[in-house]
Amino acid sequence: MDLHKLSLSKQLEGLKKGDFTSTELTSHYLNRISELDGQLNSFITVTEDQALSQAKAADDRYKTNNNFFLDGLPIAHKDIFCTKGVLTTCGSKMLSNFEAPYSSTVYEKLDKNGMVMLGKTNMDEFAMGSSNETSYFGPVKNPWNIEYVPGGSSGGSASCVSAELAPIATATDTGGSIRQPASLCGLTGIKPTYGRVSRYGMIAFASSLDQGGVIAKSAEDAALILEAMSGHDPKDSTSLKLDQPDLTNNLNNPIKGMKIGLPKEFFEKEMAPYVLKSIEEAIEVYKSLGAEIVEISLGNINLSLPIYYIIAPAECSANLSRYDGVRYGYRCEDPKDIEDLFMRTREEGFGAEVKRRILIGTYALSAGYYDAFYLKAQKCRQLVANDFSEAFKSVDVILSPTTPGTSFKSGEKTNDPVEMYLQDIFTIPANLAGLPGLSIPCGEHNGLPLGMQLVGNSLEEGKLLQFAHSFQSNTDWHMKMPNI
Amino acid sequence: MKNYSEDWEAVIGLEIHVQLSTKSKLFSGASTDFGALPNTQACNIDLAMPGVLPVLNEEVLKMAVKLGKALNAEINSPTSFARKNYFYPDSPKGYQISQMDKPIVENGYLDIETENGGKRIGVTRAHLEEDAGKSLHDDFEGQSGIDLNRAGTPLLEIVSEPEINTPEEAVAYLKSIHSIIRYLEISDGNMAEGSMRCDANVSVRKIGEEKLGTRTETKNVNSFRFVEKAIQYEIERQIHEIESGNKITQETRLYDSQANTTRPMRSKEFANDYRYFPEPDLLPVNLEKEFIEEVLKTMPEMPTEKKERFVSEFSLSQYDADLLAADKDIAEFFEEVTKVSNSPKLSANWIMGELSAELNNENLNIKESKVSSNKLGQLISRIEDGTISGKIAKDIFEKIWTTGKEVDDIIKEEGLEQVTDDQEIESMIDEVIENNPQQLEQYRSGKDRLFGFFVGQVMKASQGKANPRQVNDILKSKLEK
Numbered sequence: 001m002d003l004h005k006l007s008l009s010k011q012l013e014g015l016k017k018g019d020f021t022s023t024e025l026t027s028h029y030l031n032r033i034s035e036l037d038g039q040l041n042s043f044i045t046v047t048e049d050q051a052l053s054q055a056k057a058a059d060d061r062y063k064t065n066n067n068f069f070l071d072g073l074p075i076a077h078k079d080i081f082c083t084k085g086v087l088t089t090c091g092s093k094m095l096s097n098f099e100a101p102y103s104s105t106v107y108e109k110l111d112k113n114g115m116v117m118l119g120k121t122n123m124d125e126f127a128m129g130s131s132n133e134t135s136y137f138g139p140v141k142n143p144w145n146i147e148y149v150p151g152g153s154s155g156g157s158a159s160c161v162s163a164e165l166a167p168i169a170t171a172t173d174t175g176g177s178i179r180q181p182a183s184l185c186g187l188t189g190i191k192p193t194y195g196r197v198s199r200y201g202m203i204a205f206a207s208s209l210d211q212g213g214v215i216a217k218s219a220e221d222a223a224l225i226l227e228a229m230s231g232h233d234p235k236d237s238t239s240l241k242l243d244q245p246d247l248t249n250n251l252n253n254p255i256k257g258m259k260i261g262l263p264k265e266f267f268e269k270e271m272a273p274y275v276l277k278s279i280e281e282a283i284e285v286y287k288s289l290g291a292e293i294v295e296i297s298l299g300n301i302n303l304s305l306p307i308y309y310i311i312a313p314a315e316c317s318a319n320l321s322r323y324d325g326v327r328y329g330y331r332c333e334d335p336k337d338i339e340d341l342f343m344r345t346r347e348e349g350f351g352a353e354v355k356r357r358i359l360i361g362t363y364a365l366s367a368g369y370y371d372a373f374y375l376k377a378q379k380c381r382q383l384v385a386n387d388f389s390e391a392f393k394s395v396d397v398i399l400s401p402t403t404p405g406t407s408f409k410s411g412e413k414t415n416d417p418v419e420m421y422l423q424d425i426f427t428i429p430a431n432l433a434g435l436p437g438l439s440i441p442c443g444e445h446n447g448l449p450l451g452m453q454l455v456g457n458s459l460e461e462g463k464l465l466q467f468a469h470s471f472q473s474n475t476d477w478h479m480k481m482p483n484i
Numbered sequence: 485m486k487n488y489s490e491d492w493e494a495v496i497g498l499e500i501h502v503q504l505s506t507k508s509k510l511f512s513g514a515s516t517d518f519g520a521l522p523n524t525q526a527c528n529i530d531l532a533m534p535g536v537l538p539v540l541n542e543e544v545l546k547m548a549v550k551l552g553k554a555l556n557a558e559i560n561s562p563t564s565f566a567r568k569n570y571f572y573p574d575s576p577k578g579y580q581i582s583q584m585d586k587p588i589v590e591n592g593y594l595d596i597e598t599e600n601g602g603k604r605i606g607v608t609r610a611h612l613e614e615d616a617g618k619s620l621h622d623d624f625e626g627q628s629g630i631d632l633n634r635a636g637t638p639l640l641e642i643v644s645e646p647e648i649n650t651p652e653e654a655v656a657y658l659k660s661i662h663s664i665i666r667y668l669e670i671s672d673g674n675m676a677e678g679s680m681r682c683d684a685n686v687s688v689r690k691i692g693e694e695k696l697g698t699r700t701e702t703k704n705v706n707s708f709r710f711v712e713k714a715i716q717y718e719i720e721r722q723i724h725e726i727e728s729g730n731k732i733t734q735e736t737r738l739y740d741s742q743a744n745t746t747r748p749m750r751s752k753e754f755a756n757d758y759r760y761f762p763e764p765d766l767l768p769v770n771l772e773k774e775f776i777e778e779v780l781k782t783m784p785e786m787p788t789e790k791k792e793r794f795v796s797e798f799s800l801s802q803y804d805a806d807l808l809a810a811d812k813d814i815a816e817f818f819e820e821v822t823k824v825s826n827s828p829k830l831s832a833n834w835i836m837g838e839l840s841a842e843l844n845n846e847n848l849n850i851k852e853s854k855v856s857s858n859k860l861g862q863l864i865s866r867i868e869d870g871t872i873s874g875k876i877a878k879d880i881f882e883k884i885w886t887t888g889k890e891v892d893d894i895i896k897e898e899g900l901e902q903v904t905d906d907q908e909i910e911s912m913i914d915e916v917i918e919n920n921p922q923q924l925e926q927y928r929s930g931k932d933r934l935f936g937f938f939v940g941q942v943m944k945a946s947q948g949k950a951n952p953r954q955v956n957d958i959l960k961s962k963l964e965k
Binding site for chain 1: 528531532533536537538539567569573576577579628630757764766767
C-alpha cells in the first residue's frame with residue numbers, strides 16, 4: 001500500500017481502525033528517506049531508533065485504547081526546534097555538535113499528542129536565506145527538479161514533504177520562510193498570527209518576527225497539526241494568552257459572500273505573465289464559489305523590504321551573540337585569549353550570510369545610527385500594520401502571489417543578496433504586521449509549481465484555512481506531486 | 485595634600501546597584517542563594533541555551549514600586565526592557581537585559597543630613613537589570629573559570645543626579661539608600677558580599693564655574709568608608725592633575741583599598757557602544773493602578789517618618805532619633821526596650837552606649853545581641869525604680885551578656901539592690917567620717933574638693949550599692965555640722 005499517498009486524517013483513521021500500525025507507517029517513511037533523501041539532502045538528522053520506539057509506544061496505546069489525539073502520526077521537525085538529546089544544529093557549523101538539553105514547546109506539544117519524530121530537517125543557516133543554500137550541511141534540492149532550489153529557510157521541511165518523505169513538517173517563518181518554500185515546492189504552508197505558537201525552544205533569528213507553523217500537503221492536514229501546536233505558553237512572554245484555537249471544524253464552511261482584497265500596489269508592479277495568469281485563474285475559482293473581489297490599497301507596503309532588512313538583522317545581531325564558544329557549540333582550536341576565542345569561534349562558526357546580517361544589524365543599532373535606522377524602521381513598521389488594519393475593515397482575506405515566480409536554479413542568486421531578498425517581497429509584510437499568512441499551490445510553469453498567498457486578519461488563521469480548503473476542494477493543484 | 489575646598493568644587497553622582505532579595509532570578513526560576521557550588525544555580529535560561537526566552541519575575545515589580553515610593557519618585561507604566569549588547573565571558577547571552585527609555589522608577593529625590601545640614605539629592609532613575617556571572621581567574625592554571633550562579637540575579641540600579649559635592653554627602657546619601665532598602669526588605673544591602681555596589685562619577689571644577697569638568701567613574705567600592713576615601717582620593721588626584729597642567733581622562737577607575745588610591749581600569753574613549761534596543765522577547769509591562777495601590781499598602785514606616793515619631797513621641801533629640809532610626813533592626817530593638825523600660829531616653833543611651841560597644845566588640849549585629857530587648861528593658865526599669873544604681877546596672881549587663889540570666893535573679897543572688905534606707909546610709913557615713921579625721925579637718929577648713937573623697941569612701945563601703953543621691957544629701961549635712 002502507498003501509505004504516503006494518504007492524507008494525514010486518512011492516516012489517522014487507518015491507525016485508529018488498525019488498518020496499519022504506526023510502526024508500519026513510520027518504517028514506510030524511514031525507508032523512503034533512506035531511499036530518496038540522498039539526492040535531496042532534506043534531513044540533517046534522521047532519528048530512526050527514537051522514531052521506531054515512539055511508534056511502538058503509540059501502537060501499544062492503540063492496543064489498549066489509551067491513544068492520544070494524533071497518536072502514531074509521523075512528522076519531521078525543522079532543525080531550529082530544540083529536541084532533547086537530539087542534535088539541533090539550526091543549519092550551522094556553530095551548533096553542528098549541539099545536543100539540546102531540553103525540548104521546545106512545539107516539540108513537546110506534538111510529542112504529548114503522540115506524534116512520531118522522523119528527524120530534523122535541513123534549513124538555511126539560522127533561518128537566514130531563501131534557497132536553502134546557506135546550510136552548513138549542504139544545499140537542499142527541489143524534488144520537482146533537483147537542479148532547482150526548494151526555497152528557504154524551511155527548505156528541508158518543504159523538500160521532504162514534497163517528496164513524501166514525511167507527511168508533514170514543522171517550519172518557521174520570519175519573512176517568508178514557510179510560505180516561500182511551500183510555494184516553490186507545491187505545498188500548503190501556514191504561518192499563524194505572531195504569538196499563536198510558542199517560540200520557546202525555537203532558536204531565535206529575529207524575535208519580533210519569528211513564528212512557527214507547518215508545511216503540509218493540504219490545508220486540511222495543516223489545520224490538524226497547527227491546532228495542536230498552538231496555544232498560550234507561560235515560558236514565552238510574547239505568546240498570546242489564548243487557548244488552542246479550533247482550526248478544523250469550520251474548514252468546510254462556505255466562503256460565499258466573503259470578500260477577498262487585492263492590494264493594488266502588488267498588482268500595479270510588473271509581474272511575470274505566468275504568475276499573473278495563475279493568480280487570475282485562482283481569483284476566478286473564488287468568484288465561482290461566491291466570494292467578492294475588492295481592490296484595496298496598502299499604501300506603505302513598498303517600505304516592507306527595507307524595514308525588514310533593518311529590524312531582522314538588528315534583532316539577529318543580538319540573538320546570535322550567545323554563540324561565543326564559551327558554553328556550548330563550536331569552539332575554535334587553541335584560543336590565545338578570550339578575545340581570540342570570541343573572534344575566531346564566530347569567524348569560523350558562522351557562514352557568510354549570517355555574518356552579513358550580523359554586520360548590518362550591528363551597524364543599524366550603533367550609536368548615531370539607531371534613530372535613523374532602527375527607530376525609523378519601527379515607526380514605518382507601524383504604518384504597514386495600520387494599512388492592514390484599515391484593509392481588514394472591508395475584506396476577509398488579502399490575496400497575492402507568494403513569490404515573484406517559480407523556483408530558480410541552485411547558485412543562480414547566491415552572489416546577489418538583494419536579488420535573493422526580493423524572493424520575500426510578498427511575504428514579509430505579514431511578518432511585520434504579525435498577521436497569519438499561508439501559501440497554497442495555484443499553478444505551474446515549466447514543470448515547477450507556483451503558490452498564491454492569503455493573508456488574514458489577526459487570529460483569523462481559521463478563516464485562512466477555510467479559504468484554502470474551499471479552493472483545494474474545487475481544484476487539484478495541491479494533489480500534484482513531483483516524480484522522484 | 486593641601487585643602488582644596490577653598491577654590492575647588494567636586495561634582496559627584498552615584499550609581500548604586502542593589503541586588504534584590506527575590507527567591508528566584510529576574511527572568512528564570514533558578515535560585516538566587518549566595519554561596520552555592522559554581523554553576524549549580526544556573527538553568528538553561530541563565531546559560532543562554534539556544535531557543536530559551538526570559539519570563540519576568542513579578543516580585544521585582546513590587547520591590548521597585550516600593551523603592552520608587554520611598555524615593556518620592558514616579559512609577560513608569562508601561563515600563564519596558566532593553567538589550568545592552570556587549571561580549572564578556574560571564575555575560576552568557578552577549579547582552580544584558582536592562583531598561584533604557586522607560587525605567588520603572590524615575591524623577592525622585594532623597595533628603596540627606598550631614599554636619600553641614602540638610603540637602604536634597606535628586607534621583608534620576610532606578611531601573612531593573614540582570615546581574616552577570618563571575619569569572620574566576622585563580623582556580624585554574626592558565627585558564628579562567630566561569631560561575632554563572634549569579635547570572636540573572638535581579639538588580640535595581642539607582643542613579644543619582646550629579647548633585648553631591650563632598651565625600652561626606654556621598655556617604656550620607658549611600659547610607660540613606662542602604663537604610664531604605666533594608667527598611668523595605670528588598671535587599672540585605674550587604675556591601676561586602678556585593679549585594680549593594682557603588683560606582684562613583686566624580687569631576688571637579690573651580691568654584692563659580694558653570695561647565696562640568698571631565699569625569700571619571702570609580703567602580704565597585706565595597707564599604708561606606710571606602711566610598712568616602714575613594715572619592716576623597718579621586719577629588720584630590722583630579723585637582724592635582726589639573727593644577728599640574730594635565731587633563732583628566734574620561735575613564736573607569738578601580739579603587740585599591742590597600743594603597744588607598746584609584747587606578748585606571750579601561751578608557752571610556754574606547755568604550756563599548758552598547759547598541760541598546762527594545763527587548764523583543766518581553767512586552768512592555770503595564771502597572772495597573774490597583775496593583776500599585778496594593779503594593780503601597782505593604783509599605784513599612786520609613787526612616788524619616790520613624791525619626792520624626794521618635795522625636796515627637798519619645799522626646800528624643802534629633803541626633804539620637806536619627807541614629808536609632810537609620811537601621812530598621814536597631815529602631816525596632818529600641819522600641820521593644822522602651823516598651824519594657826518606659827524610659828526612652830535611658831533606653832536610647834544604653835543602646836547607643838553599652839550595647840553598641842559590646843556588639844562592636846564581638847562583631848555582632850543587633851539581632852544577634854546576647855542581651856535581649858526584653859532584658860535590657862527590665863534592667864533599665866530597675867534603674868528607674870531605684871532598685872539598682874546605674875553603675876551596678878553596667879555590671880549586671882555584663883553578667884547577662886555572658887550568662888543570659890534574668891535581671892532580677894542576678895540582683896537577688898548577688899544582693900545588688902541599692903541601699904536606700906536613710907539610717908543605713910547614715911551609719912555608713914558616720915563610720916567613714918570617724919575613720920578619716922584628718923580629711924574631715926581639712927574639709928572643714930575649706931578644702932571643698934575633698935567632698936568627692938568622702939562620697940567615694942561611702943560608695944566603697946556600700947560596695948557601690950548606696951543610692952548616690954541620698955549619699956550626697958546626707959553626707960553634705962553631716963560634714964557641714
